[in-house]
Amino acid sequence: MSQYIKNSRIFFGILLVSMSLFLIVVVGYAQTLKSYKAQTREAILAQAEVAKLNIEQILNSGVPLQEIAGLQTLLAPIADTDPSVVDIRLTSGELELYRYTNVVIEGNLVSIPLSNKFSVAGSLEILLSDAPIKGLVDSSFSVMLWVALILIALFVWSIAIQQSGARYLKSFSVVFLTMTLLVVALVSVLLKQSLENKAVAMSDIISHRIAPIMQEEIDPSLVVGLDEMLADFISTNNEVASLTLNVGGERVAYSADEAHSQWLSQLATYESTNSLGNSTSISFHPEVLLEQLLRVLKSFAILFGGCAFVCFAFVKLLSREEKQPKRENVLDKIKALLLMTVLMESLMAPMLPEYIEVVVLNAGYSGLTASLLFSFYFLGFTVTLLPAARLADFMDSRQILIGGIVLSAMGSLALIIGDQLSMILVARFVSGVGQAAIFIAVQHYILSHSNQENKTQAAGIIVFCFNAGFIAGAAFGALLVDMIGVKGIFMLSALIGVSMFVFAQWLPTQLGTKTLPNASSKYRLLKYGVKTMGQDAKRYIAQSAFLRALLLVGAPAKMLMTGVVFFAIPLVLAERNIASESIGQVLMTYAIAVLFVSGKVAPIIDKRGDAKLALCLGNVFSAISLVVLGIGLQSSSDMLVVSFSSVSMLILGLAHGLINAPVVTHVINHVPSSDESTAASTYRFLERFGHISGAILVGVFIRYFGIEMGFFLLAAAFSIFGLLMYLLDGEKLAEAKS
Known part of the structure; x- marks a missing residue:
């Protein structure tokens, strides 16, 4: 093997490993950030729901919202105990009854209506910011970037000792799986930490609620309603099994879910003590926590599967031996290319129907128009199959393939340019034409580079790539749409098309079996x-x-x-x-x-x-x-x-x-x-x-x-x-x- 080929394989190996590890980190980061936000928001809204229950109890007794005292004591702890809450406001019509801060802060506003026996009396508004959560997750995952650099260095060291196909594949597999296990471990730790934060926040809120009693040195055993207050917390947090409030080392209030299992809940019990000496013991349903953890890990496992499909399709090109037959080399390239072109279309699958329907409804048309526009992709695909198949008999299949990739990428770009019905119609039709041209060209490559020795492998390429590409594309699209938006998904699809356009240049020419006729022919x-x-x-x-x-x-x-x-x-x-x-x-x-x-x-x-x-x-x-x-x-x-x-x-x-x-x-x-x-x-x-x-x-x-x-x-x-x-x-x- 020439020195140039060796150096190029090392370069592309480093590039592939870097992109693969980066993809794993991005997948883990996005999944953790989304889950952490959901956990935090659930905790905040649960505490807001408790405050709502208390306010509505007073409203139902006939007291107007404007005359309720102690709003500061009731509402301020929600913001004091969680940095994600940047402001709280209580309003009745146009009248502002309570405001946590007068500083103008941007964030996501959540409005909770407050009702009496007859109508809506006001609303509780909570302004949430994702910045504290993002900062915490960012700092945790920054360590993974250093880990990725170390693993890349180990990969380079491994292949520098011996450059063989088997060594490339083994080294890549070890590095890929190591990074995956580390990211999964970090995700699990952060999710456990978010649960602990939720327990601490809940404990702090309870302590704040009883602080006025403690400041007046009233015997807590003489206070009525503490058990009911804890029961309200449990009713709004389905994962909480029991709550125990201790003052001065003695239990003064206790409430438990009816399905509470004392022995099992001890497996997930957190105790928090505040500056006043009060402690709150919170026991969670282990099965609920396990379900939440498994749901997150399941999502990550599916996303990891998508990463694996993409990464191992390309690493096989690097791990090929020098004496590998040309036809097998071409089939490996075709397999990677087809998988990615299917993925670029599948990225849009989870959100494209909704996007089209929104555009259609905003234009004043019925939902049936959305189904018609959606079908234009398949119309373009179908009407292109026959002409593309005939042209492939006379033209270079690589030209047809490159043309299909360009058209498919243009279809994705057209969705970014405008959201008019005519633009969507053209975009989907052009994408269908492009994908049909890709399909026909790939089919010709497979037929031309397969024989009795690799016939089974070649026949399964289209089936495998279509389903594997769809799995990976749907996974990435569903995850990334929350980070980069629908337009960002369209742009990512187009960028994949551009990269496949470059990749297709490494394919050999594939001339048709018949003489190219003139224009009229x-x-x-x-x-x-x-x-x-x-x-x-x-x-x-x-x-x-x-x-x-x-x-x-x-x-x-x-x-x-x-x-x-x-x-x-x-x-x-x-x-x-x-x-x-x-x-x-x-x-x-x-x-x-x-x-x-x-x-x-x-x-x-x-x-x-x-x-x-x-x-x-x-x-x-x-x-x-x-x-x-x-x-x-x-x-x-x-x-x-x-x-x-x-x-x-x-x-x-x-x-x-x-x-x-x-x-x-x-x-x-x-x-x-x-x-x-x-x-x-x-x-x-x-x-x-x-x-x-x-x-x-x-x-x-x-x-x-x-x-x-x-x-x-x-x-x-x-x-x-x-x-x-x-x-x-x-x-x-x-x-x-x-």
């Missing part, structure tokens, strides 16, 4: 291709087995993927104010299921030689997933909605894993051997119209029948499709082949 060629596809479609549609597979299985499955997974789920969950992170995780559940099931089902279908049962089961599972989704969306609990949606997507992923590849097998099993290739390509083209109509049809069902009933009716339709497929598709394969 190109037009005639395209016209001939469209005419041929039309004739093939007319011929195969006349065959009952082909038509049944298309109308009862393939097209409906694609309709569900675009209409439910990509459009309805993000939109419906966003309208219920479900966090974008949770929406991304729901979508990823679908892709993970498809990725897992597809690899397991294909060998079974090949062994059986018949895909009919798999297709019928796929429709049945599709119906079940829609029923589960409809039931889940009827719940008022956000946690149940997310849980049911995830289960629904898991089942739908299982269904589509039973359909995606087997349906093509079913089609070609019912045509002569000489027609297999033509039948498969014609079917795949016609199946795309399910993509185009998906968002529109699902949007119509939701609009006219309601969300839940719309999904139930779709479930009924898929049950009928599965039954018809089972009863009507009875041709013998041997007869069809003959």
